[in-house]
Structure formats: structure tokens, C-alpha cells
Amino acid sequence: MDTVSIEVKNSTITKRNKIKVSIGERTFDLANVLLILLLCAITLYPFWYVLVLSLNEGKDAARGPIWFWPREFTLQNYEYVIRNPYIVHAFLITVTRAVIGSLVSIGVMFLAAYSLSKRNLAGRKTYLYFLMIPLFIGGNVVTNYVVMAKLGMLNNFLVYILPGAFSFFFMIIIRTFIEQLPESLEESAMLDGAGHYEILKSIIAPLSKPIIAAMLFFSVVSHWLDLSTNLLYVTDRSLYVVQYVLYMVVLSSSPGDLSDITNVAMRLQSQSSGSLPTPEVLKMATLIAVTLPLLFIYPFFQKYFVKGMLVGAIKA
Known part of the structure; x- marks a missing residue:
């Protein structure tokens, strides 16, 4: 019983000492994550575009822009x-x-x-x-x-x-x-x-x-x-x-x-x-x-x- 009471007491203290995060802080963290993901996408997309275009058939690529994946895949x-x-x-x-x-x-x-x-x-x-x-x-x-x-x-x-x-x-x-x-x-x-x-x-x-x-x-x-x-x-x-x-x-x-x-x-x-x-x-x-x-x-x-x-x- 003593051991159980000690564990319950420790869990109660932990819950009391837990830092509460406000809605504003959560919103700020989410905005930071979204901003970093956006910067990563802006940085990596040019490399991805070059790779996609290099894997696309030439005449098909000349017909129009290719954005995310090859339309006509080729290794030629x-x-x-x-x-x-x-x-x-x-x-x-x-x-x-x-x-x-x-x-x-x-x-x-x-x-x-x-x-x-x-x-x-x-x-x-x-x-x-x-x-x-x-x-x-x-x-x-x-x-x-x-x-x-x-x-x-x-x-x-x-x-x-x-x-x-x-x-x-x-x-x-x-x-x-x-x-x-x-x-x-x-x-x-x-x-x-x-x-x-x-x-x-x-x-x-x-x-x-x-x-x-x-x-x-x-x-x-x-x-x-x-x-x-x-x-x-x-x-x-x-x-x-x-x-x-x-x-x-x-x-x-x-x-x-x-x-x-x-x-x-x-x-x-x-x-x-x-x-x-x-x-x-x-x-x-x-x-x-x-x-x-x-x-x-x-x-x-x-x-x-x-x-x-x-x-x-x-x-x-």
C-alpha cells in the first residue's frame, strides 16, 4: 500500500508541475512548422523539377510544363x-x-x-x-x-x-x-x-x-x-x-x-x-x-x- 500511495502521489505532483501550453503558443509552433515546411519545399522543388524533367521523354516535355512527376517516363x-x-x-x-x-x-x-x-x-x-x-x-x-x-x-x-x-x-x-x-x-x-x-x-x-x-x-x-x-x-x-x-x-x-x-x-x-x-x-x-x-x-x-x-x- 505504501508503494502504491507513493506512485499516486508522484503522478499527482507530475501533473501539477506540467507546463500548460496556451492556444497562442500552439498556434505559434504550428505556424513555425508550416513556415519551415514551406521553405523546405521552395528549396527542394527546383532540384525535384530538374530530376522530373530529366526523366521525361523530350517531345512530351516540349508540349507543356511538367510540375511534379514525369508524364512519359524514360531513362533514354x-x-x-x-x-x-x-x-x-x-x-x-x-x-x-x-x-x-x-x-x-x-x-x-x-x-x-x-x-x-x-x-x-x-x-x-x-x-x-x-x-x-x-x-x-x-x-x-x-x-x-x-x-x-x-x-x-x-x-x-x-x-x-x-x-x-x-x-x-x-x-x-x-x-x-x-x-x-x-x-x-x-x-x-x-x-x-x-x-x-x-x-x-x-x-x-x-x-x-x-x-x-x-x-x-x-x-x-x-x-x-x-x-x-x-x-x-x-x-x-x-x-x-x-x-x-x-x-x-x-x-x-x-x-x-x-x-x-x-x-x-x-x-x-x-x-x-x-x-x-x-x-x-x-x-x-x-x-x-x-x-x-x-x-x-x-x-x-x-x-x-x-x-x-x-x-x-x-x-x-
Whole structure:
């Protein structure tokens, strides 16, 4: 009986202490939820529209607007895009650039961050000030073009890798992360006879996986979305990246402007019974094909992304 009375008493106290929500507060919460749902719909609908249009048959799409789902579903638009040699080659160039460029960038910034995390490094402040200068003083398009030309970087694959290999901002984040690691780990390793290379490889690098993964993701996205480098320094078609191809496809407005893609589509149509896609659906299919890889790689970095950014951006 005592136990039952105690439970009844506790439930009574809980009911008394329960905060009453007024009608005005409920109305305000409901309005907030509806507003957020509306903003989400406004943000996501353009992507959904592009996806729907890319999955619709070209001639049917030309008859009138398509809003929520395809009227004549087809995957033939993606077949034309995937089998286009220019897009496939540009995709391979972009993947190669993203992989090599990101690894080189992370290697350079990680080595610089480890070195500058040592307070006993001679000239440490001088190096920091020197590396900080490009953040405030940078060349314009003409001077950068002249420098690239003098270095032999025009129409050179290395123009995608070397100029953007170092980022002072990201290096500072990595350095802050390394500085938060216990110094006792390095001291004990040095007592055992380990040098800086062994400490970096066996202690610092494994403990820095979250920040390395976060910076690696940023670097991959930067390389994948970069258009200006191709636009300014590359005229060789064999070195075009997929963003530049997408740029040319989106700007075109007629089959004559899409001669490369249209010629491939005509050859494929002669081999099948399907209808020829219109330039508009080809644009949408190309846009989806270029965007999807980033959506696929994000889940692999997500668990490191938040932890690395939170820890690396806050000074202990």
C-alpha cells in the first residue's frame, strides 16, 4: 500500500508541475512548422523539377510544363548523356583531378599545420604572416594568367592541382586541431627514440582522422565544382572538366549549339526505336549526372565532418 500511495502521489505532483501550453503558443509552433515546411519545399522543388524533367521523354516535355512527376517516363536521356564521349572523358578528368588534387592539398596543408603547431619552430610567426598575405592581397585575372603562362601551366593538367594546393584558412583549422592533442603523447614517443616523421605517421595522423576527413571533403567539393580554372587557363578539349561541359550545355539553346551531344544522340537513335531527346531534357540529365556524385560521397564523410569541424575550429 505504501508503494502504491507513493506512485499516486508522484503522478499527482507530475501533473501539477506540467507546463500548460496556451492556444497562442500552439498556434505559434504550428505556424513555425508550416513556415519551415514551406521553405523546405521552395528549396527542394527546383532540384525535384530538374530530376522530373530529366526523366521525361523530350517531345512530351516540349508540349507543356511538367510540375511534379514525369508524364512519359524514360531513362533514354541519361543513356545519351552517359554514352557521350565528351561528357564521359570530362567526368574522368574531373574524378582524377578531385582525387589527386585533394590528396596533394591535404598532404601539403597537414605538413604545414604540423610544423606550425610547434611553438619552438624558428621563425614561426614570420611564416604565419607570410602565408597570411595572400588572404588580403591577391592578383587579378590578368596577373594570374601571366603567372600561369610563365610557369607553363596553360593547357596543363597541373593547373588543376598546384595553384590551389594550399589554403591558409584550412591549414589554420588543422593546426588548431593538432595543438589540442596532448603533448605528452609526443614527449613519450620522443623518449622512446621516435623522430618527427614517426610521430606524425604513427600518432598525429591517426588521431587527426576527423579533421582530415572534413578537410578532404571540402577539397573534393572544391575541385569538383571548380569552373573558373578551366574557363581561364584551359582550351584543350581533352582537359575539359565536367563543370565546364555542363556550363557549355546549359548556355546552349538550340540543337546546333549542342552539336556534340546531338550528334551522339542521333547515332544512338539510329540504333534504337526511341525518340530523339530535346536540348532541354539533355541539359537536365547532364545536370543530374554531374551533381549526384557529391550526394553519394557525403554520407561516407558525415560522421567525421561534424566532429572535425567542431573540434578543429575551437581553440581549447
